[in-house]
Amino acid sequence: MNILRKFKHKTSALMVAILMLLGTKSYAQTTAGSGISQETMLYITFGLVFLVSLLVLLVAIYVLQLLKGFIRKEMTEEQLARQEAEPGWFAKLWAKWNDFRPMEEEEELLLDHDYDGIKELDNHLPPWWKGLFYVTVVYAVVYLLIFHVFKTAPLQEEQYEREIAAAEALKANAEADLVVDFDENTVTATTDATELADGQKFFEAQCAVCHKADGGGLAGPNLTDEYWRNGGGISNIYKVIKNGVPNTAMISWESQLNPIRMRNVASYVMTLQGTNPPGALPPDGELYEPENE
Numbered sequence: 001m002n003i004l005r006k007f008k009h010k011t012s013a014l015m016v017a018i019l020m021l022l023g024t025k026s027y028a029q030t031t032a033g034s035g036i037s038q039e040t041m042l043y044i045t046f047g048l049v050f051l052v053s054l055l056v057l058l059v060a061i062y063v064l065q066l067l068k069g070f071i072r073k074e075m076t077e078e079q080l081a082r083q084e085a086e087p088g089w090f091a092k093l094w095a096k097w098n099d100f101r102p103m104e105e106e107e108e109l110l111l112d113h114d115y116d117g118i119k120e121l122d123n124h125l126p127p128w129w130k131g132l133f134y135v136t137v138v139y140a141v142v143y144l145l146i147f148h149v150f151k152t153a154p155l156q157e158e159q160y161e162r163e164i165a166a167a168e169a170l171k172a173n174a175e176a177d178l179v180v181d182f183d184e185n186t187v188t189a190t191t192d193a194t195e196l197a198d199g200q201k202f203f204e205a206q207c208a209v210c211h212k213a214d215g216g217g218l219a220g221p222n223l224t225d226e227y228w229r230n231g232g233g234i235s236n237i238y239k240v241i242k243n244g245v246p247n248t249a250m251i252s253w254e255s256q257l258n259p260i261r262m263r264n265v266a267s268y269v270m271t272l273q274g275t276n277p278p279g280a281l282p283p284d285g286e287l288y289e290p291e292n293e
C-alpha cells in the first residue's frame, strides 16, 4: 500500500507541475499577443493533456502489475493452480464484448416470417457494436455543445473564411508595391464607405481580440474616447498601427498590412470616436485635442 501511495504522490505532483506550465503558457500567450495562434495553443494543450493521461494510465498499469506480483506471492499452490485454469482477462473481455446467442440456439431465434426463402434471426447486436453506438451519441452531444451551443471552436466554414481572409491579406501585401502618395505624416482619413468597411472588417478580425469589436478596450486601451497614450488623430493612430508600441502587446502591423489597409483601419478607428460603447475601459493617457484636422 505504501508503494501505491508513493506513486499517487508522484503522479499528482507531475500533474500539478504540468498544469502550472500550461497556465503560464496560456498567460504568456494572452499578454505577449502574437506568435503562436490560439488554435495552435489549443492543439498543444490537447496534446499535452493526452500525453499526461497516457502517462497516468501507464503508471496505473505498472502499479497494478506490482500489486499482482505481491498478491501472487501470498497465494498457496492450490490457489495458483486454480487461477491458471481460469481464462485470462483478455479472453473474458473478448467473450463479453462479442457476446451474442450462439448458433445452437438459432431454432429459438428464428422469426416466423420468410421472405422468398430468406429467413431472419432475432439475435441482439454484439456489445462492442452497441458500445460504439453509445460513444457516437455522447460524441454528438459534446460536438453539438462545442460547435453550436457554446461556439468555443470555429466551424469549418468559419475556419475556411478566416484562412481565406489571412491569405487575402497576404496577397494584398504582396501587391504592396502599389504607389501611395502619403506616409504617416501626410496621411488623411478616408471617408469612402468601401474603404471604411474594409478597415472595419480587418479591425474586427485582428484588433478586436485586444481592443474589443466596438473599440471599448480589453488588453489594449479604449479607442473610442478622447484620451490617447500615443496621441490621437489619424497621423498618430496610423503611426501606432504601422510601428506598434515597443515593449507592449501592440505590435507593428506594417508587415501584414499595406499602407492603404493601414489607412483604412486607422480611419475606421477614427470613426469609433465618441461612440461610448457599454463596458468600455476608463480613459487612459492624455486628452487629445485635434488642431483643425
Ligand code: HEC
Residues within 6 Å of the ligand: 032, 033, 034, 203, 206, 207, 208, 209, 210, 211, 219, 220, 221, 223, 227, 228, 229, 230, 231, 237, 240, 241, 245, 248, 249, 250, 251, 253, 265, 266, 269, 284, 285
Ligand atoms: C495583442 C493585443 C493587441 C492587438 C491584437 C492590437 N492591439 Fe492595439 N494596443 C494594444 C496595447 C496593449 C496598446 C497600448 C500600448 C501602449 O501602452 O501605448 C495598444 C494601443 C493601440 C493604439 C493606441 C492607443 C492609445 O491610447 O494611444 C491604437 C490606435 C491601436 N492599439 C490600434 C490597434 C489596431 C488598429 C489593431 C489591429 C490592427 C490593434 N491595435 C491590435 C494591444 C493590441
